[in-house]
Amino acid sequence: xxxxxxxxxxxxxxxxxxxxxxxxxxxxxxxxxxxxxxxxxxxxxxxxxxxxxxxxxxxxxxxxxxxxxxxxxxxxxxxxxxxxxxxxxxxxxxxxxxxxxxxxxxxxxxxxxxxxxxxxxxxxxxxxxxxxxxxxxxxxxxxxxxxxxxxxxxxxxxxxxxxxxxxxxxxxxxxxxxxxxxxxxxxxxxxxxxxxxxxxxxxxxxxxxxxxxxxxxxxxxxxxxxxxxxxxxxxxxxxxxxxxxxxxxxxxxxxxxxxxxxxxxxxxxxxxxxxxxxxxxxxxxxxxxxxxxxxxxxxxxxxxxxxxxxxxxxxxxxxxxxxxxxxxxxxxxxx
Amino acid sequence: xxxxxxxxxxxxxxxxxxxxxxxxxxxxxxxxxxxxxxxxxxxxxxxxxxxxxxxxxxxxxxxxxxxxxxxxxxxxxxxxxxxxxxxxxxxxxxxxxxxxxxxxxxxxxxxxxxxxxxxxxxxxxxxxxxxxxxxxxxxxxxxxxxxxxxxxxxxxxxxxxxxxxxxxxxxxxxxxxxxxxxxxxxxxxxxxxxxxxxxxxxxxxxxxxxxxxxxxxxxxxxxxxxxxxxxxxxxxxxxxxxxxxxxxxxxxxxxxxxxxxxxxxxxxxx
Numbered sequence: 001x002x003x004x005x006x007x008x009x010x011x012x013x014x015x016x017x018x019x020x021x022x023x024x025x026x027x028x029x030x031x032x033x034x035x036x037x038x039x040x041x042x043x044x045x046x047x048x049x050x051x052x053x054x055x056x057x058x059x060x061x062x063x064x065x066x067x068x069x070x071x072x073x074x075x076x077x078x079x080x081x082x083x084x085x086x087x088x089x090x091x092x093x094x095x096x097x098x099x100x101x102x103x104x105x106x107x108x109x110x111x112x113x114x115x116x117x118x119x120x121x122x123x124x125x126x127x128x129x130x131x132x133x134x135x136x137x138x139x140x141x142x143x144x145x146x147x148x149x150x151x152x153x154x155x156x157x158x159x160x161x162x163x164x165x166x167x168x169x170x171x172x173x174x175x176x177x178x179x180x181x182x183x184x185x186x187x188x189x190x191x192x193x194x195x196x197x198x199x200x201x202x203x204x205x206x207x208x209x210x211x212x213x214x215x216x217x218x219x220x221x222x223x224x225x226x227x228x229x230x231x232x233x234x235x236x237x238x239x240x241x242x243x244x245x246x247x248x249x250x251x252x253x254x255x256x257x258x259x260x261x262x263x264x265x266x267x268x269x270x271x272x273x274x275x276x277x278x279x280x281x282x283x284x285x286x287x288x289x290x291x292x293x294x295x296x297x298x299x300x301x302x303x304x305x306x307x308x309x310x311x312x313x314x315x316x317x318x319x320x321x322x323x324x325x326x327x328x329x330x331x332x333x334x335x
Numbered sequence: 336x337x338x339x340x341x342x343x344x345x346x347x348x349x350x351x352x353x354x355x356x357x358x359x360x361x362x363x364x365x366x367x368x369x370x371x372x373x374x375x376x377x378x379x380x381x382x383x384x385x386x387x388x389x390x391x392x393x394x395x396x397x398x399x400x401x402x403x404x405x406x407x408x409x410x411x412x413x414x415x416x417x418x419x420x421x422x423x424x425x426x427x428x429x430x431x432x433x434x435x436x437x438x439x440x441x442x443x444x445x446x447x448x449x450x451x452x453x454x455x456x457x458x459x460x461x462x463x464x465x466x467x468x469x470x471x472x473x474x475x476x477x478x479x480x481x482x483x484x485x486x487x488x489x490x491x492x493x494x495x496x497x498x499x500x501x502x503x504x505x506x507x508x509x510x511x512x513x514x515x516x517x518x519x520x521x522x523x524x525x526x527x528x529x530x531x532x533x534x535x536x537x538x539x540x541x542x543x544x545x546x547x548x549x550x551x552x553x554x555x556x557x558x559x560x561x562x563x564x565x566x567x568x569x570x571x572x573x574x575x576x577x578x579x580x581x582x583x584x585x586x587x588x589x590x591x592x593x594x595x596x597x598x599x600x601x602x603x604x605x
Contacts, residue, residue, distance in 0.1 A: 044521050044523045044524070045491070045492070045493075045520070045521045045524075046491075159382075188381045188382045188548045189381075189548065189550070189589060189592040189593050190381065190588070190589075190592045192592070193592045193602065196594075196602065197602045200602065216521040216522050216523070217522060217594070218522065218596075219551075219593075219594040219595060219596050220594045222594070222596050223594045223595075223596075223600045246596055247596075256523070257522070257523060259526070260522050260523050260525065260526035261522070261596065262522075262525075262526075262549070262551040262552055262554075262555050263551045263593065263594070263595045263596055263597070264550045264551045264553075264554040264578050264590055264593055264595070265595055265596075265597050265598060266575075266579050268551070268554060268555055269554065269555060269574070269575075273526040273529060273530060273555070274526065275523070275524075275526035275527040275530055276523060277476070279491075
């Protein structure tokens with residue numbers, strides 16, 4: 001078994017609203033990312049994907065609060081660490097995070113090189129400017145970005161280029177894990193492909209050791225990551241390899257998601273898109289039983305009353321449903 | 336299937352030029368098209384290829400530099416405000432960003448009542464209006480009782496986009512222009528929205544023009560596809576012809592760059 005880089009055990013985090021209500025946006029999530037592997041997280045808007053990404057860093061600020069669970073990075077437990085320490089010794093060096101629409105957050109009055117200088121100033125102040133410049137040039141060239149980008153202002157770059165710059169800046173300290181939250185959702189297909197190519201090359205060039213990729217676009221996830229995790233209402237409902245998750249999903253919700261995939265391939269026009277009726281539950285007062293019970297086609301009376309545990313079915317595969325694997329397959333056969 | 340049907344909207348030599356001198360930009364360059372009644376048409380292109388400019392010209396929101404648009408065989412006339420309103424009864428749009436499509440000061444009732452007023456006039460009993468609004472909301476799986484007295488920003492993105500479709504349902508236009516209607520919402524609600532649009536088309540028999548960069552979506556919904564590059568249509572034809580057997584290199588590249596699940600997605604070609 002290869003080296004586990006990031007391990008999360010039963011992590012629960014909550015938002016506390018203005019009216020003192022608890023909203024559990026990440027609910028007992030466990031995951032493992034091994035060296036050289038990438039994990040994809042998918043789900044509807046508001047299912048807790050981005051909150052999970054924030055929680056993974058151990059860096060909490062109101063209204064997000066830590067409740068329980070453990071985060072272990074390369075054998076080092078970072079739960080309960082002081083936010084200041086986390087910022088100094090974890091962010092950037094151990095975990096790097098690219099938030100949604102990060103490319104619009106670049107300071108328009110500074111050159112790209114300044115962002116890299118900034119990173120080094122915070123984490124490695126001994127380095128001279130010349131060293132930083134040389135390092136940045138080399139890093140950019142390995143990543144397939146022209147070195148003259150360093151002397152440009154963000155406004156002079158196209159959207160795809162900006163996004164790639166953000167990614168390059170976030171990995172200069174060679175973090176162990178890179179968390180990319182929707183890095184390509186605002187780009188058109190060609191720039192998207194360039195961004196993905198770069199993300200994949202990061203791992204080959206040893207800039208990062210493993211990657212967590214968050215998006216709701218399943219065809220993209222299928223092509224980028226090794227494993228896929230589907231979230232629903234803060235919980236993991238399906239965990240499988242990319243191939244299994246897309247072609248043979250077990251959980252009814254995961255199956256519904258896969259039914260909404262649109263790709264320009266022959267035969268697609270004959271398939272009817274399977275939209276899932278209804279809306280996700282309001283997490284301020286979640287349903288008593290299975291979170292998905294209100295929208296599930298195969299709902300049983302039992303689903304409404306008791307919460308369902310994640311079932312492990314070997315080889316890292318798991319799903320959250322009261323039915324056994326055989327029962328589910330039988331149900332899907334009838335359509 | 337659409338070849339025998341009547342022409343609905345057509346354009347010849349349509350051009351839009353922004354700026355002049357050194358900053359002169361030709362956004363749409365001598366574009367010709369024929370949209371037939373009841374067809375679903377997709378206009379596909381990268382960002383900056385002039386898709387949205389074309390849409391704005393079709394809607395009459397910006398002036399045309401050159402060329403003309405014919406609506407139902409006659410030259411379009413929107414020179415006065417009154418004629419423009421008359422034209423807008425026939426052509427309606429759904430835009431990309433549902434969050435900025437609504438007037439934040441108006442309640443949802445006002446949005447829908449506006450449509451009723453435009454369609455059937457002011458002289459309608461109150462009960463009838465409520466009934467029409469409830470019908471439109473139930474068509475898009477929203478509950479009117481829950482929406483009344485709410486503001487659009489209290490809804491989620493998917494719900495807002497569905498409310499937009501409810502508006503279209505009330506207005507029953509001849510043409511619907513959907514400019515990236517699903518790019519801001521997630522894959523799951525996307526299927527719902529597309530289903531509803533297609534249902535609506537069957538119900539009131541309108542022409543739908545999709546403007547999108549998502550070639551998968553274009554293939555799934557449309558009868559006819561136009562591929563746009565730098566303001567020009569480089570390829571057009573039935574969806575099967577264009578997307579499964581593309582001829583132009585630009586179309587090939589677009590299709591190659593979309594992540595697929597049954598075929599290998601070649602990353603080495605960028």
